[in-house]
Structures are given as structure tokens and as C-alpha cells.
Amino acid sequence: MTTALTLDGVRKLYGAKAAVDRVSLTLEAGKITCLLGPSGCGKSTLLRLIAGLEPLDGGTVSTDHILSGPRSHLPPEKRDIGFVFQDYALFPHMSVEDNVAFGLKRLSPAERQKRALLQLQRVHLADRAKAFPQALSGGEQQRIALARALAREPALVLLDEPFSGLDAHLKAGVRDATLEALRQAGTAALIVTHDAEEALMMADHLALMDQGQILQTGTPQACYRHPVSLAAARLLGPANPIDLLVKDGKADTVLGSLDAPGLTDGTAMAIVRPEALTLTADGTPALVLANRFAGAESWIKLRIGGLDLEARMVTRASPVVDSQVFITLDHSACTVTRA
Amino acid sequence: MTDLAVPLHGARPARPSALRIGAWLAAGLAILPLLAIVWLALTRPSATAMPLSLILRYGLTTAALGSLTAVAVTVLGTSAAWLVVMYRFPGRSLFSWALALPLAAPAFALAYGYADLLDVAGPIRTALRASFGSDFWPMEIRSLPGAAFVLSMAFYPYVYLTARSAFISQSVCALEASRTLGSTPWETLTRVALPLARPAIIAGTALALMEVFADYGAVSFLGVQTLTTGVVRAWSVYGAPGSAARLSLLLLAVAAMLLWLERSGRQGQSFGANSARWRPLEPKPLKGWASLGASLFCLSLISFGLLIPAGWLAYRALSAAPEADRLIQAAMTSFSLAGMGALVTVTLAALIAFGAPHSHRIKRLASLGYATPGAVMAVGLLAPASLIWRGAGSGGSQTVALALGLLILAYAARLMASALGPIEAGLARVTPSMDRASRTLGETENGTLRRVHIPIAKGALWTATLLVFVDVLKELPATLILRPFNFDTLAVLADRYASDERLAQAAWPTLLIVLTASLPIIILSRKIMQSRPGE
Structure with a gap:
């Protein structure tokens, strides 16, 4: 694995508040990393720090040399880092082609045009080269912004909420086109998003961020199945917390005993995904509190021995409210952490 | 902005x-x-200081002139903007930019035109005397109200332009909401549209007042002594830069206040953009007398603000070789x-x-x-x-x-x-x-x-x-x-x-200014008319 970029203890303060608080992260060449967090958690600020658009207050950003550090700040134009902005930031006074060629001023005009057209072909918009940005749809503008950022063949490209401005029915298509273009370019990419599904579907690596800090990094599967905390778990989807006691690497719950490898004895928390609860004939008895039909699945609220849990399941016969059902816990979709 | x-x-x-x-x-x-x-x-202590009573008189005159003009430009500019934005009547699209045309004429051009036209020996009063035997003209143009009239005609476009852009940026949604909540069109104007546009209107009035207080040519010709003419007199007649500077300080204080008004007005302009769904206003057609009245109102503003005084000056200019x-x-x-x-x-x-x-x-x-x-x-x-x-x-x-x-x-x-x-x-x-x-x-x-x-x-x-x-x-x-x-x-x-009371001669350079300034003003005002919010 080659490292495209390393963040080490990066801090950014706005007044007394740390918008980015000691963030360390490694981006691998050719891989897509998604940075997921709620709005205002500092993820966009982190992107601007990486691009050199803001000076940082601590830590370092480095490739094989230091880009931002305590005493050095390489200006953004010297960093070889592409940026796709949330509002795309296309230049309204230039044609699509000139927008894409904007960063290629060192090349000859002919070479510049060739390169711009190549990029436009990669995002399937070569036929719009002479158009002006205002005449394009949102999805087309997004792809132009991507082509423009990739035209300089940067080692790393940063994408700030690249699909947030698009209508729901466009998103899937543009997302696939973006992934394809990024893979083709072979560049490292860091995509900021607040959409869990988007992050899970796109990422090779996932970084979960909240209140300026990275909560967890890992593959999407690992982050989803084995969250390190309730906050990290909830960034990726609903989760039921169950307080419990660990004794000898085991923890007892109303739904049976759970493995708690590596945890010392004491209080802990089981984090149970809604889909870990399934209806079986021989499970633990539970009272149905509420039942919401949601298409392929149903959301069911259950009470099991004084504990309220939310379940999500595919059922043919929907359980009736106030009736009793029997529940089994799928151990692969829950994890025990030190609370 | x-x-x-x-x-x-x-x-x-x-x-x-x-x-x-x-x-x-x-x-x-x-x-x-x-x-x-x-x-x-x-x-700079000045030996030949202006008497305090004189300064006080200048101040009072300026305040009176400012108040009269402020009321007139606000009413005229806002009504014209409301008509042009909300209704359809003959000449509307022409008026919408032509109402800004008086900006091409310096205020002194209007002063020259009206002073000569309404003079005791001028054509109107001569004609009145000939027909009725007596000269019962109610208003002396070389007076405070006369100057207020001239300056109002010269500077109403400042209010017109800001009020117009404020009305245009208002979403029809707010106005329709008002109607569905039981307001008549008139109540909608007074309870929704005007309060929404108020900051912009105040800003426009403040701009017009800045021009009123800055004016020298018109008021000095009409014999109205304001702080600004005082500044010029302190320098040219009394040769006292200290006095001129002290009068200037007064004007500066007024200017700072107007600036504050204009600023706070402009900050409030984001009112209109608050509505999540912006839909353009669809102007309503006026019928019969109402439509004729609207056209006449706009036409008379442009006439009194530019066409009549400039036309009279042109007539006078042609009577003398330059x-x-x-x-x-x-x-x-x-x-x-x-x-x-x-x-x-x-x-x-x-x-x-x-x-x-x-x-x-x-x-x-x-x-x-x-x-x-x-x-x-x-x-x-x-x-x-x-x-x-x-x-x-x-x-x-x-x-x-x-x-x-x-x-x-x-x-x-x-x-x-x-x-x-x-x-x-x-x-x-x-x-x-x-x-x-x-x-x-x-x-x-x-x-x-x-x-x-x-x-x-x-x-x-x-x-x-x-x-x-x-x-x-x-x-x-x-x-x-x-x-x-x-x-x-x-x-x-x-x-x-x-x-020197050589008005025919004065008309030539004045008209040259008006003509030269007209083209840029037409270009600019037409450009403003084409722009819509969000562009």
C-alpha cells in the first residue's frame, strides 16, 4: 500500500472552539475514503485544511513532504490536490471546455484542449464542451466539476458533499459515474458526506467524524458491524444500546449471552442493529408495542423484559400490536463495547 | 452590495x-x-467669522428643504414603483426604465428651466395675465417650496429605483398569503408589501437626501440659502476656510446620519429573499380610468422631472446663438x-x-x-x-x-x-x-x-x-x-x-450635459430593468 496523504494530529480552532480536533488519518493511493459525519462536525473544514485553503493550528498534513505544518504552509496552487466543491464552483464566464482546461495553463493550447476533451469524454460530456455552465443540469455540472479537478491528474482529489445538490433520482447515476471516473483516474479520493448509505456504498475506507474528532476508521463492513461506540454506530444507522455487565469475556442479556472478547469485567454496552432481531418460533418472548409498515420491511417496536428495542425485519405476517412474539438475536450484527 | x-x-x-x-x-x-x-x-480661527444667526438660518432652511423633499420623493418614487411592478397599463414597459431618466439632468437644469418658465415675466404667467387680467399663480419658484419641488423632481428616481427592485424581489407567495388571510388589495399593500419594502424605500430616500444636501447649483440659483451654499459663501465671500469647515462639520454629521439610515435600510433588503419559494409577480391589467391615470401619473413624473424643463431650455437656447x-x-x-x-x-x-x-x-x-x-x-x-x-x-x-x-x-x-x-x-x-x-x-x-x-x-x-x-x-x-x-x-x-441672468446662454452647456448623460443613463436604467432577482 502506498500512502497518498497523511494527517497527523491536525487541529483547527475558531476562537476557543476546535472545529477539527487532533485528527489523524491516512489516505491510500488509488483508494476512495469516505469521511462521514453530521453537518457541522468539521469535515468540510478538514477538507479545506488538506487543500491548503486554510492554515491549520496544529499537527501536520504531509505527502512525501510536509504540506501544512507548524511553520510551513504550501499555498493551495502548489499542492497537486484537486477539489470538487459542494456548489461545483464552475466559472460562469467560461465554457465547459475552458473550465476543464483552467488548471492546464502550462500546456500548449492544442494540448490543453486535447486534455480537456479527454476528461470530458471520461464523464461522457464531450458534446457539451462549448456550452456554458448555466445551461447544464445539476448532474452535468457536478461531472464537469469532477472533470476539471481531475484534468491536472492530481495525486489526491477531495470531494465536498458531491451529490447533496442533486435530486434523489439523479443521485445513483451520478454516483456511479463519479466512481467510474475516479477509478479510471486511479487517484486517491476523499469524499465528504453526511449520507450513511452513500458512504457505505462508495468507500474502500470509511472515517467517522463527530464534533471535530475521528471516532473510527476501517472498512465499511467493519465500521458497521463493530462500531467502537454508540455515537459511531448511530452515524451509520439506527442502533439499540443495551447496558450490561461483562464477566469472564461474556455478557448476559435478556436475549442470551454475548461474547465480549478483550473486555475486562465491569459495565459495558451491547450495540444491537435493528436487523439483528428476528422472529423465530423458539426465541425470547417479546411484546409488540408498535408496528410500522415500510415497504419491503417493517419497523417493529418491542418490549423484552423491561427493555425497549427497535427491530427491522422482512415479515410476511405482520405481528399485531399488543400481541406476543418470539425473538432471536443474530450475534453477527451486534457488538459489545466499553460504554 | x-x-x-x-x-x-x-x-x-x-x-x-x-x-x-x-x-x-x-x-x-x-x-x-x-x-x-x-x-x-x-x-483655523477665522477673523471674519460668519454670524451664528446666519449659520442657524442656513441649518433651519436645510432642514425644511430636506423634510419637504423627503416626503415628496418617497411618495412619488414609491407610488411609481408600485404601479410599474404591480399593474399593466399603456406604456408600462417604457415607463419602467424612463422613470429613471431625470437622473440625466443635473438639478440646476431643472431650476433654470422652471425659474424661467414660471417667472413673473415668463410665458405661463404672462398668458394667465392676458387671459384673466390678473396673475394669480400660487407658488413662487424662487422660494423654499419651489426649491423643494425642483429637487423632488430631480431626485425621486433614487426612491423609484430602490423601491422598484424591492417590490420585484417580493414573492407573490407573501402577497397571496395576505389575500387568503382576508386582506383586500389595499390592505395587502399597506400591511405586507410596503413594510417588506420599507428598508429599501428608506435607503432610496436617504440617497435622495444626500443629493439634496449636496446640491449647490439649483438652490443657489433659486435663492435658497442652505448649509451647502453657506459653505461655498464662507469660502468665496467671507474668505474664511475655518467657517466653511465648521459648516461642513454640520453637513458631515447629517451625512453620517443619512449613511447610517441607508446602511440599515440596505441590510433589511434581504427581507424579500427569505421566502423559500420565489415566484415572480404577475402584473394585473388596469382598466379604463385607472389605466389612463397610471399612464398619466408616470408620464407627468418624467415630464416634470425632465421633459418640460429641458424642453423649455432647448426652446430658450435656440433663441440665442451659443x-x-x-x-x-x-x-x-x-x-x-x-x-x-x-x-x-x-x-x-x-x-x-x-x-x-x-x-x-x-x-x-x-x-x-x-x-x-x-x-x-x-x-x-x-x-x-x-x-x-x-x-x-x-x-x-x-x-x-x-x-x-x-x-x-x-x-x-x-x-x-x-x-x-x-x-x-x-x-x-x-x-x-x-x-x-x-x-x-x-x-x-x-x-x-x-x-x-x-x-x-x-x-x-x-x-x-x-x-x-x-x-x-x-x-x-x-x-x-x-x-x-x-x-x-x-x-x-x-x-x-x-x-449673470443669461439664461439662453446657460441653456446650451446645461443641455449638452443632459444629452451626454442621457445615453449612459438610458443604458444603465434599461440594464437594471432587465435584471431579476437571483441573477
């Missing part, structure tokens, strides 16, 4: 760039004359001064817009100059000017050049803010992320300026140049005070003829 809420961190590094220093210098130039006034007022040499000389002087003034002013304003896009302090300094009457600006530059004249005697070409430099500085200090407005509006199309995009695409800060900011603001820079050109062309008091000896612009020439 648009203050972007997102500060542009880092793209402008902590170290002040050359551009930012330039911006501070430009703003410094704008307030230099104002500082000089304070210094003059405090340090003194061609003086006229041509003055025209050349005017055009080159206006050209140079526009160039310098727009360059300085661009420095501020590009170099300090988010510094409110710098812009506030620059706009203080805009609220300052030209006469006051000139008095502020008198100290350096008199040094120059004393140092080199009169007539040396170097002296003339230096004096012209001061005059252009006075224009720049006064008009920088009016050039800044359109430039900033143009630059509002450059979002912070465009700036950042350019940087991450390998452009330096200066390269970004060259390849992104300037091309996007190009149209706005031309607009600003035209605006300043027209304003310099119409400018009188500062030119009168600061110009080198025997250096006449068209406005100065008109003033000299008019004060």
Missing part, C-alpha cells in the same frame, strides 16, 4: 497582500478630505475631466472591491465620502490646494496639473462608493468556492484575480465607469471651488451664465 456570509479563510493569507494595502490606501484617500475638514475646523468657443472649450474640459475622474475613481473602487472583499470597515470609510457634499469635499482639499497656489503663483502648468489632481481626488473621494456598488454586485457572482477552485487548480491569488474576478466583473466595471462619468459631468460645487483659474467645465459655465 452582497456581503457574503462565508468568510474566505486562508485563500487570503494572514499576511496583508499588496492588493489589500492598496484597498486601505484607496479608502484612506476617500476620507483624507474629511480629516482635513476636522483639522481646519478645529485649528458662444461656440467657450462652449466647445468647456465641453472638452468636462469630457476629459469626467473621463479621467471615472478612470481614477473606478480603479480605486476596484482596488477596494478586489483587495478587501470582506472588510466592512474599508467600505464604510469609502461610503462616508459618498454621503459628503461635493462642496464639503472641496473645502477639505482647500488647504493643500491653497498651498499649491501660493507655492507656485497662478498659471504655471505644474500648478494647473496639481490642482486638477486635487479636483480628481475630490471626485474620487466622493464617488468611490457609487462605483463600488456595481463592482461589488458584479463580484457577488464570484462565490468563495470559485476562489478556492481556482487556487486548487493551480492559480495564485493574483492569477485568480486576473482570470476569474476581473473577467466576471468586467460588465460591472463598465457600469461603474459610466455612473461616475455622469456624476462628474453633473458636478458643480467641488469643481467651482477647486478648479484652476479660468478653467470652466460645462456645469461651471452654465452656473456663470445663469448667475
